[in-house]
Structures are given as C-alpha cells and as structure tokens.
Amino acid sequence: MQKVVRRLLWVVGTLVACGLLIVLCLWLALRHVPAGYRRLVTAEPTEAKQASDEMVRRILALRNALARPGKWQSCFSQEHLNGWFAVDMLQNHPGALPAGWSDPRVQIGPEGIVGYCRWKSGIVDCVVSIHCEISLLEPNLLALRIRRLRAGALPVPLIKAIDRISQLASQRQIRLEWSQADNAPVALIRLDFRHPETGRQVQVESLQIQEDAICLAGHTK
Numbered sequence: 001m002q003k004v005v006r007r008l009l010w011v012v013g014t015l016v017a018c019g020l021l022i023v024l025c026l027w028l029a030l031r032h033v034p035a036g037y038r039r040l041v042t043a044e045p046t047e048a049k050q051a052s053d054e055m056v057r058r059i060l061a062l063r064n065a066l067a068r069p070g071k072w073q074s075c076f077s078q079e080h081l082n083g084w085f086a087v088d089m090l091q092n093h094p095g096a097l098p099a100g101w102s103d104p105r106v107q108i109g110p111e112g113i114v115g116y117c118r119w120k121s122g123i124v125d126c127v128v129s130i131h132c133e134i135s136l137l138e139p140n141l142l143a144l145r146i147r148r149l150r151a152g153a154l155p156v157p158l159i160k161a162i163d164r165i166s167q168l169a170s171q172r173q174i175r176l177e178w179s180q181a182d183n184a185p186v187a188l189i190r191l192d193f194r195h196p197e198t199g200r201q202v203q204v205e206s207l208q209i210q211e212d213a214i215c216l217a218g219h220t221k
Helices: 002-031 035-041 045-066 078-086 088-092 158-171
Strands: 070-077 101-109 112-121 124-138 141-151 175-181 184-190 201-209 213-220
Touching (some): 035 101, 035 112, 045 070, 045 078, 045 088, 070 078, 124 201, 158 175, 158 184
Antiparallel strands (some): 070 213, 101 112, 112 124, 124 141, 141 184, 175 184, 201 213
16 A cells, blocks of 8 residues: 555655756746847947937938928838837837837848747746738739747747737738738738928838848838
8 A cells, every 4th residue: 555655645746846847947948048139138238329429410301302292211120129119119109118118129131021029927037029021012012921939949829929029010001911822921011101391292212131230121102
C-alpha cells in the first residue's frame, strides 16, 4: 500500500513539476525582447531628437506638396520614423496609441517591415512584433501581407491581427478588404482621399521599400 502511495505521489509530483516548467518556459518566452527591438529603443536621445525633427519637416513638406496640383514624392527612413515615435509622438500626440501600448518602433528592409510595440496588461509586459510586406497593387490600392505575429517569442494566431486591423480601419472609416496570398492574410486598403485643406484628389502611384526607408510618389489632381 505504501509503495502504491509513494508511486502515486511521485507521479503527481512529476506532473506538477512538468507543469511548472512549461509555465516558466512560456513566461520566459512571453517576456523575450527581440534583439532588433532592443537596438531600436536604445538610440541616443540627441540622435532621436534630430531624426524626429527631420521627420516632422518631411511630413510638413509632403503635406504642402499634396496641396498643390502636380507630382510629388517623399521618403521616410527607419531612423526618421523611430525618432518621431521616441520624441514628437510622446510630446505632441500622447493619445496616439491605445491604452496599454507604448514605445512603438519599426524595422525596414527589402524583406519587409517589422513593427514592434510594448504591451502591458496586468502582470503581462511583453513586446509584440508583426512582420509584414507592403506593396501597391495599383494606384491608391495598398496591400499589406501579414507573415507572422508574436508576443515575445510566442507565435500569436494571425486572426488577432486581422481583427485588430479591421477594428482600426472601421474606426477611421478606411475601406478595407481581406484576401489570401501563399496562405497568409492580405489586407487590401483603398487610399482614396482628398487633401483636408484644398479638397484636391490625392493619388499614390508608387511605393518602394528600400534598405531602410519607405518612398512614396504620386500626384495631386
């Protein structure tokens, strides 16, 4: 009888230990901070401020160009975008992100774009990353192909990204449809818009992903 009890206790103890080990591994995987994100959030404050100022200058220049009839083009580098996230967004747009989200960063390369953002909810504090590819199928038709979504090092079902993107598009009255390419979801976003001040029709005709920058070109009617 004692032997049976000891064996039962050993089995229960082993199962509990295995369960705790699995929980620990999942927790460590959730808390994992991608190396790319660590590099992006440790930029020097002076460099981030300079990049942010340049991003603001380029945004204003593009806004002015869109107001006039004719062709326009503009490029935004990874450094400009991340500087803006670190400085101007925090200072002048504190409500840009939903509650619980902070410190967004972006990594741009020929293979695609990786977006990072820290998420805190209760005891959970992790870096969410989304790897996607962006292209322009035709003028004013943007295609966003989602390759993977992770919380820390843990894969997250892509349906989570689909639901969130659809919700944001609906809130901002953006025309969005979903398609599939190579078993990956693709968001088709119609960029049909007018300049807020002049009312002129703006058309995006080119989108290029370079080594560390996004370049846009088009014309205003």
